[in-house]
Amino acid sequence: MMGPNYTQEQADDLIARFLSGNISPDEQAALTHWINASAENQSYFLQLRDAWQATAREGSYDTGTAWDSLQYSTAIEPPLAVNKWRYYFRVAASYTLPFLIGGGLVYAWASGKKDNSSNALVTVTSPKGATTKIELSDGTEVWLNAGSKLQYAQSYNLRGREVKLEGEAFFKVHTNAQKPFTVRASDLRILALGTSFNVKAYPEDKTVVTTLVDGEVKIDGSKTTTPFGLMMKPHQHVVYKKPLSNGSEQLKTPVSGGDSSTAAPIESREVNNTEIYTAWKDGNWIVAAQTMEELAVTMERRFNVKVIFKEQELKEYRFSGTFRQETLEQVLNILKLTAPLKYTINKGVVTLALDEELREKYNKAFKSR
Helix, strand or coil: CCCCCCHHHHHHHHHHHHHCCCCCCHHHHHHHHHHCCHHHHHHHHHHHHHHHHHHHHHHHHHHHHHHHHHHHHCCCCEEECEEEEEEEEHHCCCCCHEEEEECCEEEECCCCCCCCCCEEEEEEEEEECCEEEEECCCEEEECCCEEEEEEECCCCCCCCEEEEEEEEEECCCCCCCCEEEEEEEECCEEEEEECCEEEECCCCCCCEEEEEECCCEEEECCCCCCCCCCEEEECCCEEEECCCCCCCCCCCCCCCCCCCCEEEEEEEEEEECHHHHHHHHHHHEEEEEECCCCCCCCHHHHHHEEEECHHHHHHHEEEEEEEEEEHHHHHHHHCCCCCCCEEEECCCEEEECCCCHHHHHHHHHHHHC
């Protein structure tokens, strides 16, 4: 399994350091080199990473059973002391927010099955409850938000640079004027040279949202039911409304500053603080006047849970604020400061209900003003 430059124990130690977030840049480079050395190394790393993630998601996990089950299912028994691995699994179990795994970023190695065909696709998936950072062969950096998937051809950067996104990603594109970088998201093609921008395009969402931090990108909507084109400028925020499933069209808004004179199903505006839309890649969550219903969607992806509303009224409450590495329960307790809610968490299901006593207190407080 091991390459000539690393012993098994050294590899185990590097993996443990990575999973617990205590790895230096040089150590991480060494681990990357070892992982890429063979398919066996890649498989071994992914098995341990998955066990770590499962431990963190369960919270009150039996760490001894976790390690024993891992050995039984994978037939591996590394010489690294079992007690040391159990210690690291206890560290994992102490995390109630899986978003923190691996120092805030879960790197995806060996996510695509490679073969000799230049048309083979590489798929990188970021599971719910985690973010994933990858670097493409041209030096472009990509952060994938929870529950997202990125695909690109094995021949990426040979003739062109195109990726397909389902979910949300932040791109820091390496400049190459000869090969524009293209993101395919739903009906749109988003073209860029050297720039930083965010695209949110979850299949279940009704919109595709593009936020440009710096540089220039062009949104090509020629394949949509109402063709359009738009050249974005820094700090511009564009929302594309997908066609309704029944065939009727969304409300169309004239494009401001675009290269199409016809009405298009998009809204465009300038935003002073683009961090509202990009803070997630650094582990933060900035909320700007969102409803509880909208917050619940992000909560499900961020914490890998299912959110259920007992009363529809709760969905209409709005909230603004910033979460910085808070756990799920901490987030819910902060929301209780502005919304009369009570909650229960049971086996990955969060149930939100109206707190009548708290609502009465809020009503009295507003009336006394």
